[in-house]
Amino acid sequence: MEEAVIVLNQVKKRFGKFEALKDVSFTVNKGEILGFIGPNGAGKSTTIRVLLGMLKINSGEAKIFGQDVWKEDVAIHKGIAYVPGDVFLWPNLTGGEIIDLLLRLNQQQRSPETERLIKLFQLDTSKKARTYSKGNRQKVALIAALSQEADVYIFDEPTSGLDPLNEQAFQTEVLRLKESGKSVLLSSHILSEVEKMCDRIVVIREGSIIEQGNLTEMRHLTRLEITVETQEALRDLEECSWIHQLVLETDHRAHFFVEQDRLAETMTLLSKKMILSLQSTPPTLEDLFLSYYKDGSAQHE
Ligand SMILES: Nc1ncnc2c1ncn2[C@@H]1O[C@H](COP(=O)(O)OP(=O)(O)OP(=O)(O)O)[C@@H](O)[C@H]1O
Ligand SMILES: [Mg+2]
Incomplete structure (x- = not known):
């Protein structure tokens, strides 16, 4: 107890x-x-x-x-x-x-x-x-x-x-x-x-x-922010349900959030497209609150 x-x-x-x-x-x-x-x-x-x-x-x-x-x-x-x-x-x-x-x-x-x-x-x-x-x-x-x-x-x-x-x-x-x-x-x-x-x-x-x-229960809060540039086009990221707030800056450059437990498969997908540069940032709580809790209710997109 x-x-x-x-x-x-x-x-x-x-x-x-x-x-x-x-x-x-x-x-x-x-x-x-x-x-x-x-x-x-x-x-x-x-x-x-x-x-x-x-x-x-x-x-x-x-x-x-x-x-x-x-x-x-x-x-x-x-x-x-x-x-x-x-x-x-x-x-x-x-x-x-x-x-x-x-x-x-x-x-x-x-x-x-x-x-x-x-x-x-x-x-x-x-x-x-x-x-x-x-x-x-x-x-x-x-x-x-x-x-x-x-x-x-x-x-x-x-x-x-x-x-x-x-x-x-x-x-x-x-x-x-x-x-x-x-x-x-x-x-x-x-x-x-x-x-x-x-x-x-x-x-x-x-x-x-x-x-x-506990941390496992809070996993949905810990999304990583990723900016990536690849040799091949990134358009099919739009079909991935675990990729959130996707912004395709160009065909070859994208910005999005990904849940930590889906990171491995995201990396596999990206590496097939020949990564030229990749930056990953852990989210601050402010980012999370701004994106998910704007209206006072938890909206996971
Ligand atoms: N003595 C006080 N009189 C009036 N309002 C107060 C007083 N102390 C705190 N507040 C208000 O209560 C709210 C909560 O403040 P608090 O200091 O607990 O926030 P916090 O979570 O510690 O923030 P921070 O991360 O900035 O330290 C704020 O809106 C603050 O302006
Ligand atoms: Mg304080």
């Missing part, structure tokens, strides 16, 4: 007349990494602030470790590590001092684990925070959160300022957390970023959860 650590049930949150969360229901189980994705303004950070007891909901239920996140926030916080989307740091303290301070605020202290993480993310902890780039500010918050002993780790778009090497370091660390039985809620607006490590994905749009499931 799966043990739910975070439970959100029909949560609604209004700011004045604006309904930021209309219907948010999902759970995060123990030992699970949950990817929480949606475009800008969808309600990811608002949901996370609700979970942290920073915003009071208008109706519904929000619980962590079986306790109400608003009423029991002090007790719950002992078991949570959190990295906000917009990291605030005290400008006149050094990175090292801030890591110590963040740990102390959570009744914890610097450990060999902290030192290992500082080395891993290659952060110069002797510099004052006001000199840090966005990526370095994010590293300070990540190092402090990852070296905390907690049961639940919540990251709000943690890799948006990190370069690929540091992003990979972050992913490795999150997988370590999972291996030791921790639960992770990871928000992002890029599907390809979370699909590598998440067990399940929840998609939010305009304050409502519109999709959730």
Whole structure:
């Protein structure tokens, strides 16, 4: 039996007349990494602030470790590590001092684990925070959160300022957390970023959860964008049902989307036509939302 650590049930949150969360229901189980994705303004950070007891909901239920996140926030916080989307740091303290301070605020202290993480993310902890780039500010918050002993780790778009090497370091660390039985809620607006490590994905749009499931169940969302140029004409691509939004720029140059599990047969077909150039891009969620969810309903063409 799966043990739910975070439970959100029909949560609604209004700011004045604006309904930021209309219907948010999902759970995060123990030992699970949950990817929480949606475009800008969808309600990811608002949901996370609700979970942290920073915003009071208008109706519904929000619980962590079986306790109400608003009423029991002090007790719950002992078991949570959190990295906000917009990291605030005290400008006149050094990175090292801030890591110590963040740990102390959570009744914890610097450990060999902290030192290992500082080395891993290659952060110069002797510099004052006001000199840090966005990526370095994010590293300070990540190092402090990852070296905390907690049961639940919540990251709000943690890799948006990190370069690929540091992003990979972050992913490795999150997988370590999972291996030791921790639960992770990871928000992002890029599907390809979370699909590598998440067990399940929840998609939010305009304050409502519109999709959730494991990666296999979400396959239909992961279409690749392909631009190809071939020696032979490409017109018969029009007859392939698994090729979507086909645009024939010329007889020999096409642009389309293809489901990942149909990629192999697409490549076989294309290679028969003598490929001159081919470019494939994994879709961002924004692309998907723009093309499939324009009218609020899932239209797979
Ligand atoms: N304190 C607030 N007062 C009024 N409106 C708010 C407040 N906080 C958030 N909102 C609105 O609620 C909606 C959801 O915002 P939220 O920050 O949760 O989005 P998000 O999914 O985190 O987006 P992003 O990817 O840009 O971080 C937005 O339309 C935002 O303008
Ligand atoms: Mg946000």
